[in-house]
Amino acid sequence: MALKTKAAFPDERVRQIIEDETPRPAVSLARTPLPKKTTVNGTTVEGVKVIKTACSHNCYDTCGVLAYVKDGRLLKLEGDPDHPITRGTLCVKTYTYPRRVHSDDRVKYPLMKTGKRGEGKFKRISWDEALDHICKKLMRVREKYGSEALVEYCYSGNREFLGKNVSGRFLNLFGASKLVGSF
Amino acid sequence: MQTVEIWTRHTECIIIWGCNYSAAGIHHLRYILEAKERGVPVVVVDSYVTAVASKADIHLQPLPGTDTALALGMINYLVSSKLHDRDFIERHTHGFEELREAVKEWTLKRTASVTGVPADKIARVAELYATRHSMIECGYGHQRYTNGHQAQRAVSCLAAITGNVGKPGAHCNFMEVGAAYTGFLNSARVQSPANADIKKTRLISISHFGPALRAAGNPPIRAVISWRGALITQQPDVKGMLEAIRKLDLFVCLEQFMTDDARWADIVLPACTMFEQWGIHPSYRHQYLQVQVPVIGPLYESMPDIDFWCELGRRMGYKKYFPKGKTGLDWLKELLPRDFDIKQAMHPKGPVRMPERFCLPVPHMSGRFSTPTGKIELFSVMYEERGKKFPGEWSPLPVYYPPVESRAGDPKRARKYPLHLTSQHPPYRTHSQFYTIPYIYEIDGPPWVGMSRADAEARGIKDGDRVRVYNDRGEAHCTARVREHILKGVVELDSGYYVSTGANANMLMSPRAAGPRDVGAGIMQEYDFQLDGHTIPYNDCLVEIGKAEEV
Numbered sequence A: 001m002a003l004k005t006k007a008a009f010p011d012e013r014v015r016q017i018i019e020d021e022t023p024r025p026a027v028s029l030a031r032t033p034l035p036k037k038t039t040v041n042g043t044t045v046e047g048v049k050v051i052k053t054a055c056s057h058n059c060y061d062t063c064g065v066l067a068y069v070k071d072g073r074l075l076k077l078e079g080d081p082d083h084p085i086t087r088g089t090l091c092v093k094t095y096t097y098p099r100r101v102h103s104d105d106r107v108k109y110p111l112m113k114t115g116k117r118g119e120g121k122f123k124r125i126s127w128d129e130a131l132d133h134i135c136k137k138l139m140r141v142r143e144k145y146g147s148e149a150l151v152e153y154c155y156s157g158n159r160e161f162l163g164k165n166v167s168g169r170f171l172n173l174f175g176a177s178k179l180v181g182s183f
Numbered sequence B: 001m002q003t004v005e006i007w008t009r010h011t012e013c014i015i016i017w018g019c020n021y022s023a024a025g026i027h028h029l030r031y032i033l034e035a036k037e038r039g040v041p042v043v044v045v046d047s048y049v050t051a052v053a054s055k056a057d058i059h060l061q062p063l064p065g066t067d068t069a070l071a072l073g074m075i076n077y078l079v080s081s082k083l084h085d086r087d088f089i090e091r092h093t094h095g096f097e098e099l100r101e102a103v104k105e106w107t108l109k110r111t112a113s114v115t116g117v118p119a120d121k122i123a124r125v126a127e128l129y130a131t132r133h134s135m136i137e138c139g140y141g142h143q144r145y146t147n148g149h150q151a152q153r154a155v156s157c158l159a160a161i162t163g164n165v166g167k168p169g170a171h172c173n174f175m176e177v178g179a180a181y182t183g184f185l186n187s188a189r190v191q192s193p194a195n196a197d198i199k200k201t202r203l204i205s206i207s208h209f210g211p212a213l214r215a216a217g218n219p220p221i222r223a224v225i226s227w228r229g230a231l232i233t234q235q236p237d238v239k240g241m242l243e244a245i246r247k248l249d250l251f252v253c254l255e256q257f258m259t260d261d262a263r264w265a266d267i268v269l270p271a272c273t274m275f276e277q278w279g280i281h282p283s284y285r286h287q288y289l290q291v292q293v294p295v296i297g298p299l300y301e302s303m304p305d306i307d308f309w310c311e312l313g314r315r316m317g318y319k320k321y322f323p324k325g326k327t328g329l330d331w332l333k334e335l336l337p338r339d340f341d342i343k344q345a346m347h348p349k350g351p352v353r354m355p356e357r358f359c360l361p362v363p364h365m366s367g368r369f370s371t372p373t374g375k376i377e378l379f380s381v382m383y384e385e386r387g388k389k390f391p392g393e394w395s396p397l398p399v400y401y402p403p404v405e406s407r408a409g410d411p412k413r414a415r416k417y418p419l420h421l422t423s424q425h426p427p428y429r430t431h432s433q434f435y436t437i438p439y440i441y442e443i444d445g446p447p448w449v450g451m452s453r454a455d456a457e458a459r460g461i462k463d464g465d466r467v468r469v470y471n472d473r474g475e476a477h478c479t480a481r482v483r484e485h486i487l488k489g490v491v492e493l494d495s496g497y498y499v500s501t502g503a504n505a506n507m508l509m510s511p512r513a514a515g516p517r518d519v520g521a522g523i524m525q526e527y528d529f530q531l532d533g534h535t536i537p538y539n540d541c542l543v544e545i546g547k548a549e550e551v
């Protein structure tokens, strides 16, 4: 069994390795031209727009994604071949994502419960009505109990960070209890 | 975290500990297999036979929650065989003598009897690991027990006493959650706008969410807005959670589908998917960034998450802080470092590597550590200090004790509920998501519980039978999968089945949190993410299983 040589990695060598193995920070890695057409279920579709984005699921590969879009529809998703780690592939979950985006089972408009909590009975309402109801309730709760009687519950359903920071601004201004930690 | 493209190229031995690359983080598996093709031995430590474990040269399959014992046993074996790296220990660690004394009780014989892993296998892996440039990649598997923090400490100590730290291919990676938490995102600038009157409020630990809802008194919690999460599905003790939800004045849920939370909400709001809104998501494990752009407009009446919060803010009287017309891109620029050229990370130019000051490709190569002693603390001064301030389990030396709810930890309970339930992440879903997508359901299928042949036979259960998994907290109904590779006495039920399917594992779990600090019901004034670090002991649960028709 080969025993480790202690000085195998002097600082200069490590720096050389980093330079060899990784590109310079903050420089675009885009190389491959984006396609203009694709095949969906065996049919060629011309005039698609391909947009680069990323996946923010909590599996944590943060894959580079190519989204194929036409007429406001997400036709299909592929991996970004220019992403140095995810190298042009996604996982089965995200390959099915267009079906999720355009699923008929989505919550399509605001709903208000009509029965008891948990009964699953709802009626359609407008955004205005929904926000009005929430605001009224929040004011009443704050008046009666104080602002810390509100707390958000937010975790990794969509793991990106912009949303959480904007909600954080609202909750800070309101004075809500602050959700911390992990699980 | 040392980056995968570097460590897999330079390592001479890989231990993957409590991490299922075949289900989560699958792109890393390719790098590991490339290393394996170079001839690098791959060891997997996991109570499950995961797909990555099935590809390993050696698979150590400890009994659930005994990872600490395994690591301590390896340390003792290496020190007594003089295979530790004395030079590295001398220069870079603190507390070696104390650790050496503490692990003496972990003879190979005792380690084998506690973990269920044969002694010669433990010795072989320890030798292989200590005599090469070796890498340990940790997941959360061994951490989701009441003794999980000590397991992670013990594994880190194993890396330190063998000098496998801070060199390309020789490090101990755990889920350090990456650049998002090292200052790359300027959260304070967005969350606490200048000139705003922001008061310090109490803190609620998410891993104690149910207990906190029930215990909060001053004031009580009366309103919850649930979004990007599933508190009914993913938090333990579903019954307790529902009891708390019934008492709320307002329960709002922003969702894409009719999840458990949505079903229980007063108001359900249509949410956008990640393809309909802006976002930014630095990875845990790699250092490349592509900004998330909305590739299509919001479908139906759905609204981007930030638009909901901004509109709520304006209506609640904070117009000044949520100007109309401020776009997702505008908000993003506020969140990113001012000198970061976002255009390079945006369609079609990206991705880019994030600035190195937020994520070093080879951390700790300098040999400096941000601890009170400036060294790797085998004896943790930080734990010792924290323990003076807060109650909890703060042993400064890694110590093994059985998980609170296990056969060794609670023999009395185990007489009634003798099977150790572990709940891993499903390969075809992200927690509770995707179950509603027909393509995925076709692969994932109806809920199942895995058990060993011996346990199945003892209960008259055959593969494919409908069974009831139960304890005094609740039950889950599913199909039995009887498999040779499952340890006797251990059963597995994937996380994330909606409660409404009747197969949710959290019906069975206790509202306990794991982690060093004991915060009672989870209501705090002060919290340290790194030190107090809570999780939910999803792998710490005793159950019994019976055929469905008999009960």
Ligand code: SF4
Binding pocket: A055, A056, A057, A058, A059, A060, A061, A062, A063, A090, A091, A092, A093, A094, B025, B026, B027
């Ligand atoms: S596409 Fe799949 S593997 Fe990639 S980040 Fe998303 S969930 Fe993870």
